[in-house]
Amino acid sequence: MGTSGARACIDILGVARIRPPGGDPIELPPARAAVLIRLLLAEAQEVPQQRLQQLLPHDGGEQAVQKHVSDLRAQLKRYGVQVPPMKRYAGTYHLPLDGIVVDAFQFRDGVAGLADPPAGDEIDALLKLWRGDPRAVHPNVPSRLWRSVFDARDRLLSVVAGPAVTRLALGQWWRFADLFPADEKVDQVTGLLAPAKDRTADPVPRLLIVEDHIGEHLRDRLTPYDCTVITSPKCWHDFLATTGGKFDFAVALVDLHLNEESDDYGGLDVLAYMRDHVPRIPTVLLTAYTTPGIVDDMKEKYRIDLIVHKDPSGSVADVREAVSRLLRLH
Template identity: 25%
Template sequence: MTADATEFIDAAELDEAHATADQVQGALALWRSGPPDHLRSTLLWNQLHRARRKLEQRRVQLVRRRLLIVEDQVGDRLCEVLGEYDCTVVRDLKGFWAVRPHLASMFDGALVDLHLRPGYEDRDGEIVVDAINNSSALPAVVMTFRMPGGFDVMGFQRRYNLVSVVTKKDDGPNGDFGGVVSVVREMFAADVGTKLLETLEDTLPSLRRRAGKQLHLTGRLDGMDMMHFKYNKVVDVAQQGDLAALRHAVSQFEIEFGLRPGNYRQ
């Protein structure tokens, strides 16, 4: 394992002019979920996280970006207008669950339609971004043709650590998807992972306040000490600089203390 760590760090230190896409991809494949926990107490821990961020930024420059599109009606059209990327389309939840175990290894970003069934009454896209957020560092954009009434866009974006929520001008094959293309390009900016990490870190103080309020409302004041202990564990994860780990830690904290809202209506 130490040999893998050395190889990982050495790959990040390669001169930019000589690094190849295969070298970068091969190094990142060593630890798709980040450095293993048993290295946490070693001097390698912070070096490995810095190396991983550097390799991910270099991959942006060297490798054609791989985009997962979760869309039930105009996925093929989106592939055409987003032809600069290597696109994969799935059209429903069943298709998404089939690729979910491979999100980190197969894709660099996701474009998810909020409604995946006719009639725009479902919120299946919310299930998709929740699963992405709870299991990976994949940046994601949510799109919709018809915003639900009273939909709290900013709250939804913060909750799922999204790059953006964008409205499609049309939901037909001849529609204008220029706005979607612009947001996808923003998603693949080199520093998007850092921005998403900082955005999530900014929400941590409110996470503790919400948990304390929930304990008061449910009469579980004896759980305050444990809540503060668990919150400090989340802060410890934040200090690692690992977006996937922090997303998962926040999600688990929210589940444990009853903070998972059912929807995003004001």
């Protein structure tokens, strides 16, 4: 899985980006990313120009394909990677992989080379390569092209589900699982790993979740945290009445709106109570959107540490990352 000798690393297991050696990642716009991914997944084989056109909005024409390839050629040339021009007699493009490291191929090859039994850090290194479900992030790229990568993913799931691994503490599993919110295979392995939290000596951090639409989903996905879910203003008042306002939570996740129409600001009432009556708790505000200009005022007024926008795909990876960050800081 090393990258020694690579002139550029290209990540496609999530938003597509180019990582030059020693430089910051450069994210690619969706259409250019789709063209690059199609060429990469061909693994140096020739791809007809027509296939690339089909990736573009409204089946973009020849000139659109040429423009995207030209832009990619200019970007990669900076790192010594050559993208050949179209073979005009055949009407095809191809991308040699010399000097390029691709995270999807790193993952596939890494799974094939796992030790038996594998070490936890080996598995974590492979899981860490994933930043999103590429089938969802790159919907214009045909799903069948990812087959070898997802076959490797499923082989890794089988390894993780084995008795030699379920006893290991995998630091990357929960973040990885969050990237696949409706994947039955991933959920099955999560079910096997969840009891591992009960075998740890350290207490499991408790989270307060105040969310009317996806509160239960967050609780299910944020394993192994111990979550208390409040789904409405009434539940909030009942909670205060039954607990006497006692709070022993490590982090609070509070939705901005707590009604079906999402036109109230019930979450701010919860935050105001916590500000006035509860010792300082690291707090995340959950919202579908925020109005520019009021974010800083809200954070200061209600002691909000982070604001996380809810992912419409159902992934809670950003929420988990926010929780992990606050637990590290406090």
